[in-house]
Amino acid sequence: MEYDYLKIAGQSAVVTGGGRGIGRATALALGRFGAKVVVCDVRDDWGEDAVREIREGGGTAMYCHCDVADPGQVKALVQAAVGAYGTVDILVNNAGIGSVSLPFEEITDEEWDRMLRVDLTAPFYLCREVIPYMKAKQHGKIINISSGSGIIGCEFCSHYASAKAGLIGFTQSIAKELGKDHINANAIAVPTTQTPMLKETDFDVFVEDELRDIPWGRIGTPEDIADMVLYLSSDASEYVTGQVLAPNGGRRTPV
Numbered sequence: 001m002e003y004d005y006l007k008i009a010g011q012s013a014v015v016t017g018g019g020r021g022i023g024r025a026t027a028l029a030l031g032r033f034g035a036k037v038v039v040c041d042v043r044d045d046w047g048e049d050a051v052r053e054i055r056e057g058g059g060t061a062m063y064c065h066c067d068v069a070d071p072g073q074v075k076a077l078v079q080a081a082v083g084a085y086g087t088v089d090i091l092v093n094n095a096g097i098g099s100v101s102l103p104f105e106e107i108t109d110e111e112w113d114r115m116l117r118v119d120l121t122a123p124f125y126l127c128r129e130v131i132p133y134m135k136a137k138q139h140g141k142i143i144n145i146s147s148g149s150g151i152i153g154c155e156f157c158s159h160y161a162s163a164k165a166g167l168i169g170f171t172q173s174i175a176k177e178l179g180k181d182h183i184n185a186n187a188i189a190v191p192t193t194q195t196p197m198l199k200e201t202d203f204d205v206f207v208e209d210e211l212r213d214i215p216w217g218r219i220g221t222p223e224d225i226a227d228m229v230l231y232l233s234s235d236a237s238e239y240v241t242g243q244v245l246a247p248n249g250g251r252r253t254p255v
Contacts, residue, residue, distance in 0.1 A: 006234035009034025012085035013233065014077070016068050016126065017095030019046025021195035022145060025222035026092055026229045031059030033230065035090065038081040040066040068095045068122035069114075078129040087137060088130040090233045093123035093167075094145040098197045101156035112159045119163035120170070127174060131183065140183040143232045144171045145225070148189045148248060164189075168244055175242030184241040186232050191248035193220035216249030 013030045017023040018039035024046070031037045031054035039054075039061060041047035047063045054061035062084055066077040081088050096119045099111070123144050134140025149157065150164030168187050175185040192210050207219055228247050231237055 005236055006033055006230060008090075008230070008234055010036070011089035011233075012036045012038070012081060012087055013090035013092065014038045014040065014081050014088055014126070014130070015092045015094060016040050016066070016122070018092075019043050019050055021197060022190065022193065022222045022225045023092070023094040024050045025226040026094060027061070028054060028057070029223070029226040029230050030090070030092075030233065031061055032057060034059070035233075036085045037061040038064060038077070038084070038088075040064045040068070040077050040095070042067050068126065069117045071125045074122070074125040074129055078126070078133075082133060087133045089134070089137075089139065090141045090143070091126055091130050092143045092145070092229055092233075093126055095122060096145065096163075098200070099157055099160055103156060104158040107159050115159040116163050116166070119160065120166045123167060124170065127185075131178070134178075134183045135181045138182045140178075140181075141233045141237075142171075142174070142178075142183065142185040143229050144168075144185070144187045146171070146187040146189050146244070148191050148246060148251075151189055151244070151246070171244075172242045179241060184232070184237060186237070186240060186242070187244045188225060188228050188232070189244050189246040189248070190225055191220045191246070191251060193222060193225065195222060210251070214249040214251045218249065220247065220249070 013035040015027045018027040019041035027037050027039050027050050039047045039050050051061040051063045064077045064080050066073045146167045147164040149161040150168050154161040171185050171187040
C-alpha cells in the first residue's frame with residue numbers, strides 16, 4: 001500500500017511570484033501532490049502559463065495578478081484564494097527582486113526602499129492576511145523564501161542581504177507567536193540557484209568561482225528548493241518551526 005507521507009492533497013496553497021523560477025517549480029510541485037494552488041505574479045503570461053501546466057498535469061490551480069508590495073492587492077489575492085478554496089493552508093512567500101552589484105554607498109533611497117518593500121514588507125502583508133484563517137483552523141504552513149545572503153551577507157548587494165536577513169528574523173519571531181496555534185513558520189536560505197534572476201542580475205558570472213566551494217559539485221536548481229517547500233508544507237514537518245533550512249550542497253551551514 002502506498003503511504004501518503006506528505007499529506008498535502010486537498011490543501012489550499014498560495015505561491016507568490018509563482019510564474020517562473022523557484023516560484024513556478026514550487027507551484028508545480030504542490031500541484032503535482034494534490035494541493036489546490038493559487039499562483040500569483042505581476043506577469044500574467046508567466047502566471048497563467050504555470051497554471052496551465054498544473055492543470056494539464058491533472059492538478060487544480062488558479063491565477064491571480066498581484067503586486068505583493070501593494071497591501072490592497074494582497075488583501076484581494078487572499079480573498080480570492082479563500083473564495084475559491086475556502087481557506088489558505090499553505091503560504092509560500094517567494095516573490096522577490098534582486099539587484100545588480102552595487103557598492104552600498106551607490107544604492108539610492110528609492111532602490112533601498114523598493115528592495116525592502118518587496119523582499120521583506122510584502123511577506124508581512126501576506127502573513128497578516130492569511131494568519132486569521134490559519135488560526136481559525138489551528139493549522140497552517142508559512143514558508144518564507146530567504147537567502148544565504150541573509151545569513152552571511154553579500155558584498156555589493158547590501159540592500160538585498162538586509163531584506164533577506166530581516167525575513168529570517170521575521171520568520172523566527174512569528175514562529176514563536178504562532179506555535180500555540182499550530183502554525184509552522186520556517187525560512188529557506190536559498191543558495192546560488194539557476195534561475196532567470198541569477199542571469200538578470202549578472203550574478204551568473206560568479207558561478208564558476210562558487211563551484212569550488214560546493215562539495216556537491218553544482219549550484220542549486222528551482223526543483224531543489226521546491227522539494228524543501230514540499231517538506232515544510234507537509235505533515236512530515238509538524239514539529240519544525242522557526243527554522244532556517246539551507247539546501248546548499250554543503251557550501252555553508254546557518255548554525
